[in-house]
Amino acid sequence: MRLRDKLLPLLDFAPLLGLRNGETDVSRMTHEGMTAVVVQVGTKHAGVLVDNVFRTEEIVVKPLSSVLRHISMFSGNTILGDGSVIMIVDPNALGTAVGSIDTHAALAQAVPQETSDAEQNRTALLLFRAGSKTLKAVPLSLITRLEEIALDTIEHCNGQDVVQYRGSLMPLIPVQANRAQPQSGFQPVLVFTDGAHPAGLVIDEIVDIVEEPLVIDLQAEAPGVIGAAIIRDKAVEIVDVSHYLGSVFDAHRTMPPESERALRVLLVDDSQFFRNMLAPLLRASGYEVALAASAEEALALKDKGERFDLIVSDIDMPGMDGLDLAKNLKAGSSWAEIPLIALSSHANPQLVEKSRAAGFESFVGKFDRQTLMHALQDCFKGWGAAA
Amino acid sequence: MNRGMHDGQSQGFVTVFTAGQLFALKLERVRDVFVPQALSTVPLAPPEVAGLLNLRGRIVTALDLRRRLGLPPREDGKPTVAVGIEERGELYGLIADKVGDVMWLPASQYETVPTNLDPRWAQVCAGVYRLDGQILMVLDVDKILDFSQFGAAA
Numbered sequence: 092m093r094l095r096d097k098l099l100p101l102l103d104f105a106p107l108l109g110l111r112n113g114e115t116d117v118s119r120m121t122h123e124g125m126t127a128v129v130v131q132v133g134t135k136h137a138g139v140l141v142d143n144v145f146r147t148e149e150i151v152v153k154p155l156s157s158v159l160r161h162i163s164m165f166s167g168n169t170i171l172g173d174g175s176v177i178m179i180v181d182p183n184a185l186g187t188a189v190g191s192i193d194t195h196a197a198l199a200q201a202v203p204q205e206t207s208d209a210e211q212n213r214t215a216l217l218l219f220r221a222g223s224k225t226l227k228a229v230p231l232s233l234i235t236r237l238e239e240i241a242l243d244t245i246e247h248c249n250g251q252d253v254v255q256y257r258g259s260l261m262p263l264i265p266v267q268a269n270r271a272q273p274q275s276g277f278q279p280v281l282v283f284t285d286g287a288h289p290a291g292l293v294i295d296e297i298v299d300i301v302e303e304p305l306v307i308d309l310q311a312e313a314p315g316v317i318g319a320a321i322i323r324d325k326a327v328e329i330v331d332v333s334h335y336l337g338s339v340f341d342a343h344r345t346m347p348p349e350s351e352r353a354l355r356v357l358l359v360d361d362s363q364f365f366r367n368m369l370a371p372l373l374r375a376s377g378y379e380v381a382l383a384a385s386a387e388e389a390l391a392l393k394d395k396g397e398r399f400d401l402i403v404s405d406i407d408m409p410g411m412d413g414l415d416l417a418k419n420l421k422a423g424s425s426w427a428e429i430p431l432i433a434l435s436s437h438a439n440p441q442l443v444e445k446s447r448a449a450g451f452e453s454f455v456g457k458f459d460r461q462t463l464m465h466a467l468q469d470c471f472k473g474w475g476a477a478a
Numbered sequence: 479m480n481r482g483m484h485d486g487q488s489q490g491f492v493t494v495f496t497a498g499q500l501f502a503l504k505l506e507r508v509r510d511v512f513v514p515q516a517l518s519t520v521p522l523a524p525p526e527v528a529g530l531l532n533l534r535g536r537i538v539t540a541l542d543l544r545r546r547l548g549l550p551p552r553e554d555g556k557p558t559v560a561v562g563i564e565e566r567g568e569l570y571g572l573i574a575d576k577v578g579d580v581m582w583l584p585a586s587q588y589e590t591v592p593t594n595l596d597p598r599w600a601q602v603c604a605g606v607y608r609l610d611g612q613i614l615m616v617l618d619v620d621k622i623l624d625f626s627q628f629g630a631a632a
C-alpha cells in the first residue's frame with residue numbers, strides 16, 4: 092500500500108491471530124476498501140488490516156494468565172470501560188511479522204543520515220476540521236487524548252456542555268459556537284489537560300496526523316488562531332488552544348498569593364509561533380511575561396537594567412544560541428543569579444548535558460507544556476526558599 | 479444438604495454436571511460459583527481456554543471443562559455455570575453445564591482412581607465416591623490447571 096508517498100507493508104491481521112485462515116481477500120480489498128491501522132515498531136512502519144476500528148481508550152495493561160503467556164502476539168489484557176475483557180496486541184510481535192516480509196527495510200536504513208536533520212525540526216500536528224472547510228491544526232503534543240464521545244452522554248450544566256469523564260466532569264468547548272449538534276452518534280473531541288483538569292475541544296472531524304516542519308507564514312488577526320501555515324500544500328490554521336480553553340483552565344488555577352508581586356519571566360525564542368503559544372500560557376499561570384526574539388534582544392534588555400525572576404530560553408536560535416546566551420549570562424553578568432530553563436525541540440542527552448554545563452537549571456521539550464509549568468514552579472519554589 | 483455430617487470425618491465438595499457426568503471439586507478450592515457472561519474469546523489460545531471474562535473487576539480465565547476432559551462440545555446457547563478457582567494469584571473459571579449440590583461425604587468412603595478409568599480422565603481425577611446409582615468423580619484442581627497437558631485432549 093502507498094501512504095504519503097511511502098510504500099507500506101500490509102499485514103493481514105486475521106491469519107496472524109489464527110482467524111479466517113487463508114489468503115488475504117485481495118478482491119475485497121480493492122473493491123470495498125479495508126481499514127488499516129498503521130503501526131510503527133522501531134524504525135519499521137506497517138499497515139495492519141482490520142475489519143473495524145471502534146474507539147480509543149486509555150487502559151492499564153494487566154498481565155496475562157499463565158496459561159496464555161506463551162502467545163507472543165499478546166502483551167497483556169485489560170478490562171475496558173464497558174466491563175469487557177480485551178487482549179492487547181504486542182507491537183513487537185507485529186514487528187516480527189513485518190520483518191519477515193519487509194525486504195526494503197535494509198534499503199531504507201541505508202540513508203537515514205541525510206534526512207535526520209530535517210526530521211528533527213518537524214512538529215507532529217493533528218489536522219482537523221471544525222466549523223468550516225478550512226483545515227485546522229494543533230501540535231499533537233499539546234493534546235492529551237483523542238476521544239469520541241457518545242452524544243447521548245453529553246449533559247448541559249452550568250451554562251456549558253459537559254460530559255462525565257473518568258470520574259469528573261469535563262467541560263466541552265466547541266471551536267465553533269452555536270453549532271448544530273446531531274442527536275445521536277459520536278462526537279470527536281480533543282482532550283487537553285491542565286494538571287488534573289481535563290477540557291474537551293469539540294471539533295467536526297479529525298483529518299490526519301502529520302509530521303512536518305512548521306513555519307508560520309501569516310500572523311493571524313482572528314482570535315483563536317495563532318497563524319496560518321502551509322502543510323502538505325494546503326493552507327492550515329494553527330489553532331490557539333488557550334483561546335478556547337484558557338478560561339476553563341483559569342477557573343481551576345490557584346493563583347500565586349495576591350500579596351506577592353507577579354513573578355517576571357523572560358521568554359527568549361526566535362520563533363513567533365512559540366512566543367505566541369507559550370506567552371499566553373505563562374500569563375494564564377499568573378506570571379508576568381516579557382518576550383525577546385533573540386539572544387541579542389535578551390542581552391539588550393539586560394543592559395537596559397531590566398530584572399526578571401526567571402528566563403526561559405530556546406536553545407536553537409540563529410545568531411547567538413541559547414547555550415552561548417546562558418554562558419554569557421552566567422559569566423558574572425548582572426543576571427548571573429537568574430535561574431534559566433532551556434527549551435528545545437530536540438531533547439537528546441548530549442544537548443541536555445551541554446545545556447546544564449552552560450548554566451541551565453532544567454531542560455524542557457518545546458511542546459511539553461506540563462513539564463515547563465512544573466519546571467517554573469520548581470524554580471520559584473527554590474527561589475522563594477532562598478529569598 | 480447433610481450439613482450435620484460436617485465433622486472431622488467428612489469432606490465438602492462442590493458438584494457440577496458436565497455432559498451428563500457428575501464431577502466434584504474440593505470445597506476449600508472453590509472461591510465462588512457464577513454464571514459466565516460476556517466471554518471474550520482469545521485467538522491462538524489452547525482449545526481448553528474458553529475465553530476471558532470480568533468478574534467484579536478481575537480478569538478470569540475461563541476453562542471449558544468439556545474440552546479439558548475430552549467430552550463432546552456443548553450445544554451453542556446452552557446455559558453454563560463457572561466454578562471460580564484462585565491459583566497462584568490468578569483467577570480461573572471452570573465452565574460446566576450445571577451446578578449441583580454441595581455435598582459432605584465421609585472420608586472413609588473415598589476411593590482411589592479406578593484402574594479402568596479413561597486415561598484422559600484418570601490424569602485429572604483425584605478419587606471417586608460411589609453414590610446411589612452413579613459415580614462421583616473428584617477432580618484434582620492442580621491437575622486440571624496443568625497447562626502442559628493443554629492441547630492434548632482435543
